Amino acid sequence: MPAKRHAASTTSASTASTPATLSSGPATLKTNASAAEIAQHVWQQYLATTSQRTMLLDAFMAFLVLVGGLQFLYCVLAGNYPFNAFLSGFCAAVGQFVLTASLRMQTSDKSGPVVSKPSSKGKNARFVDDDDEEQVSGYSHERAFADYIFGSLILHFFCINFIN
Amino acid sequence: MRWCLAFLLCCFLAAVNALSSSGSRLLVVLDDSTEKSSFSTLWSDLEGRGYDVSFESPKSDKLSLFEHGERAYDHLLILPPKSKGLGPNLTPKHILDFLNKDGNILLALSGKSATSSAISSLLLEADIHLSNDRSAVVIDHFNYDTVSAAEKHDVLLLQRPASLRPDVKAFFDGEGVLALPRVAPQTLGSDSPLIAPVLRAPNTAYAYNPKEEVPAAEDIEATGSQLNIVSAMQARNSARFTVLGSVEALEDKWFSASVKAPGGKKTTTVNREFAKQLTAWTFKETGVLKVGEIKHHLATDGEVALHDLNPKIYRIKNETFFSIEMSEYSYDKWVPFELPAEDELQLEFTMLSPFHRLNLEPTSRTETSTVYSTKFVTPDQHGIFSFRVNYKRPFLTNVEEKHEVTVRHFAHDEYPRSWAISGGWVWIAGLWSVIGGFLAFVVVWLYSAPVADKTKKTQ
Numbered sequence: 001m002p003a004k005r006h007a008a009s010t011t012s013a014s015t016a017s018t019p020a021t022l023s024s025g026p027a028t029l030k031t032n033a034s035a036a037e038i039a040q041h042v043w044q045q046y047l048a049t050t051s052q053r054t055m056l057l058d059a060f061m062a063f064l065v066l067v068g069g070l071q072f073l074y075c076v077l078a079g080n081y082p083f084n085a086f087l088s089g090f091c092a093a094v095g096q097f098v099l100t101a102s103l104r105m106q107t108s109d110k111s112g113p114v115v116s117k118p119s120s121k122g123k124n125a126r127f128v129d130d131d132d133e134e135q136v137s138g139y140s141h142e143r144a145f146a147d148y149i150f151g152s153l154i155l156h157f158f159c160i161n162f163i164n
Numbered sequence: 165m166r167w168c169l170a171f172l173l174c175c176f177l178a179a180v181n182a183l184s185s186s187g188s189r190l191l192v193v194l195d196d197s198t199e200k201s202s203f204s205t206l207w208s209d210l211e212g213r214g215y216d217v218s219f220e221s222p223k224s225d226k227l228s229l230f231e232h233g234e235r236a237y238d239h240l241l242i243l244p245p246k247s248k249g250l251g252p253n254l255t256p257k258h259i260l261d262f263l264n265k266d267g268n269i270l271l272a273l274s275g276k277s278a279t280s281s282a283i284s285s286l287l288l289e290a291d292i293h294l295s296n297d298r299s300a301v302v303i304d305h306f307n308y309d310t311v312s313a314a315e316k317h318d319v320l321l322l323q324r325p326a327s328l329r330p331d332v333k334a335f336f337d338g339e340g341v342l343a344l345p346r347v348a349p350q351t352l353g354s355d356s357p358l359i360a361p362v363l364r365a366p367n368t369a370y371a372y373n374p375k376e377e378v379p380a381a382e383d384i385e386a387t388g389s390q391l392n393i394v395s396a397m398q399a400r401n402s403a404r405f406t407v408l409g410s411v412e413a414l415e416d417k418w419f420s421a422s423v424k425a426p427g428g429k430k431t432t433t434v435n436r437e438f439a440k441q442l443t444a445w446t447f448k449e450t451g452v453l454k455v456g457e458i459k460h461h462l463a464t465d466g467e468v469a470l471h472d473l474n475p476k477i478y479r480i481k482n483e484t485f486f487s488i489e490m491s492e493y494s495y496d497k498w499v500p501f502e503l504p505a506e507d508e509l510q511l512e513f514t515m516l517s518p519f520h521r522l523n524l525e526p527t528s529r530t531e532t533s534t535v536y537s538t539k540f541v542t543p544d545q546h547g548i549f550s551f552r553v554n555y556k557r558p559f560l561t562n563v564e565e566k567h568e569v570t571v572r573h574f575a576h577d578e579y580p581r582s583w584a585i586s587g588g589w590v591w592i593a594g595l596w597s598v599i600g601g602f603l604a605f606v607v608v609w610l611y612s613a614p615v616a617d618k619t620k621k622t623q
Contacts, residue, residue, distance in 0.1 A: 052612050060605045064598065071594040082588045089591030092598045100605075149606065156599050163595055164582045 054108040061100050068093030088163035095155045099148055106144035183214040185493040186266065186448040187238030190215040191229070193222050193254065194243040203243075205416045206439055213440075213449070213495075215239075222251040229254070229262045239447045240267060244274040244411055249282040256286035268404040270446045272411035275301035275318070275346035290397045291353030292407055295371050295386075302347040302391055302409070304369040309343055309423040311430075316374070319345040320393070321425045324438060325363045331507040332558050335450050336362055336394075336441045340434030343423050347409040349391035360558040362394035362406070362442070394442065402561040406446040414439050449495050451559045456489030456533050458565060460551055463539050477570045479578070480544050486511055487537035488524065488553055488565065500534040502526075509536050512552040515571075519543040524553075546573040 029041050050058070071090045080086050139147075190210060194200055200207075200219060210217055218237075220227040222245050230236055240262060242250070263269060271286075273279055278299035287294060301318050313319035322342045327334035342363075349371045352359050367388040397405040412418060419436040444450050461468045461475065463483040478484060490501035490509070503509055503526075513520040520543065524536035542549070549571050555563040582588045 053609060056605065056608055056612060060601060063601050067594050067597055067601070071591055074590045078587060078590075082582055082585050085582045085585070085588030085591040089594035089598075092595045096598050096602060145609070152602055156602070159595055159598075163588075163592060164579065 051108070054104060057100055057104045057108070061097055061104070064093050064097040064100065068097065085163050088159045092155065092159040095159075096152065099151050099155065102151075103144055103148040106139060107141050183496060184238070184447045184449050185452045186268070188214050188216045189237045190217045190239045190241060190447070191237040192217060192219045192241045192243070193227070193245075193250070194219060195221060195246050199243065202415050202417070205419050205436065206414050206443075209436070209440060210443065213444075215447070222249075222254055223247070224253075227251070227253040229258055229267070230265075235262065235265050235267050238267060240269045241443075242269065242271045244272060244277070244279065244283075246277065249280040256282055256289060259286055260289060263399055263403045263405055264401065266401055266403045268447050270406045270408065270443060272408045272414065273348040273350075274411045275299070275348045275409070276412075279348060287350070287407065290405060291356040291359055292392075292395055292397065293351045293353065295349060295351075295373075297373055298348075299375060300349060300371040300373045302344075302349045302365050302369050302393065303372045304366055306368040307366050307425060309345075310426055311422065311424050313345070318347075318374070319343055319423075320347060320365070320369065321423055322363065322366065322393075324434065324441075327504070328360060328558060331504050333451065333504050333560065335445050335559055336438065338434065338437060338441075340437065341423065341425070341431050342435055342438055343413065343418050343421055343433040344393055344410045345412040345418065347393050349386070349393065349409060350395050350407055351386045351390055352392060352395055356397075357556075358399060359395060359397045361392045362396050363392070364389040365391040365393055396445075396559070398559070398561070400562065402452075404446050404448065406442065408442065444495060445559065448561075449493065452493035452561050453501060453555070453563050454491040454493065454498060454533075455553075455563055455565055456491060458486075458488050458551075458567060460484060460486040460567070460569070474567075475569070477572055478542050478549075479572050479574065480542055480546055482542045482571075483539060484542055485537065485539050486524075486551055487527065487535050489530075489533045489535050490563075491533040492560075498532040500529050500532065502534065507557065509553065509555055511538055511540075512554065513540065513542070513549055514552055515545070515547045515549045518552075519545065519549070542571050546571050 029038065033041070068090055071086065071093060075086045075090070192200075192207075194203075207217055228236060229240070240259075242254070242259075245251075259269065271283070273283070273294075278297070279294055281298075284294050284298060302320060303317050304320055305317050307321050308317040309319040309321050320343070322344060324336055324338045324340065324342060325334075326337050344363075347365070349365065352361060365388065369391060370387040371391055392407075393409045395407050397407075399405065408414070413435050418433055419439070420432055421435075422430050422432050424430045441450075459468075459473060461473050461484070462478075463485045488509075488511075491498040492501040493499075508523045511520070511522050511524050512518040513522075520540050522538045522540055524538050526534050527537045528535045547570075549569055551565070551567045551569065553563060553565040582592060
């Protein structure tokens, strides 16, 4: 019990000590690590604990951020004529990002190794019922993915129409 | 049909030597027949130009300007009556009604006798003022006739007037000397755009009442060119009202009198020619404008098909062509209308206020008309617009043309496609890279189904 309390207090106190509570991953960080070490550690932790699909989602989202940022930069530099083209291109990137983020929220939490989140008692209680995994998020991954495709197609339809 | 009518009109014009553009019935109001005989050249000139001259005494009971509520005459020439006023059938109200019904009036005054208060109040309606005692005459000690008025200096010798301003047509100009005996001077009000001076007194002239023993120098209201010998008003319906200060100038005696200015040679007067110009202008033989065909359409290189002519609707930013055909009546025929040197005929494209005000350029000429045209791009504003030509000038009849058209905005398929605008290529590329990325993502996602998950599930 004291150990658990100690862990809970460290999670809230500093990010550096958060990975220390993780069950898997590289060696735990020392308390007086430098910023570069922390970043390195976070990255290693991310690579080690994230599932392939979530990493794919993250890569796609990074791509969307890049595309949206470039379009916005171009608008700032070159002016907004034709404005509908800017709105269409930029909103396509933003909307796709939002949809992808939603998909990530719906699929990532259990796609990786089970992470014990010590603070939430209710969630822990639910994790006991390990068989019925999909009921936790409410939807199956297939259903989430189908919703995602449906939403994306509507978005693309509108954007292509609007860009004329 | 049009050509037929034009041909008939030509035949008609050829048959009649000259004819006013607005009818030939002329009523002359004069006191008695003895007076009538002293203007015989004027009457024969008018009849020779195609007028139907009838004479009435102002005292006559039969005299009426209207018949069944319509004008009984087209033109009215009023000579100054000997008695007071013009009688009950020619009150200022009757005369103004006559003007309002497009009748033209030439009113002659005389400095010999005091002008009646009825005429004075009629002139006030037109913002033309007579001198206070109404019996003043214009005297000029430098431009008088030495033959007939060596003592009194009240017979003025003047050149015919040139155009009023450089941008106004001259209808009364020409060579020669006018003799104007005993002129009743008029002054013009300053705020009426309808009145214009035809002939002004010279700078050395002044008004003086010969009946007064001592000329009251401090009472002089107006001198020099403030005094008008002939002034004209053209009402908004283009009816004309001319005031001639000296009725004697129209007499046979002065039509070909030989006169001599101080220090000058003996010459004969050109009063007859001036009387012709003055009556011709007043009775609408000159200075009458007619608008012929008005065309507007989209600007094209070739011929315009008939169904594309004068469309009811335009789009914003359309290049539009407008042309107007103008003729001017000159004594007995329509001739091409020529603008005065410093004047412009303008087209307004207006919705409440003009969005364009453009000079129309003469582009072609027919036998009877000039075609003025211009090209412009309709403004970036949709609504109900009108093509307006509003040409109102002194001595010319008013031209006010208004043709309404609708200007619509772009239809949804009339905008340029986005790939036609190179500035939008970056965003098009952005959109398609998002879509392409999405497709690639979907494919990769489907091929990277977590196997571990399923095995876990089955366990």
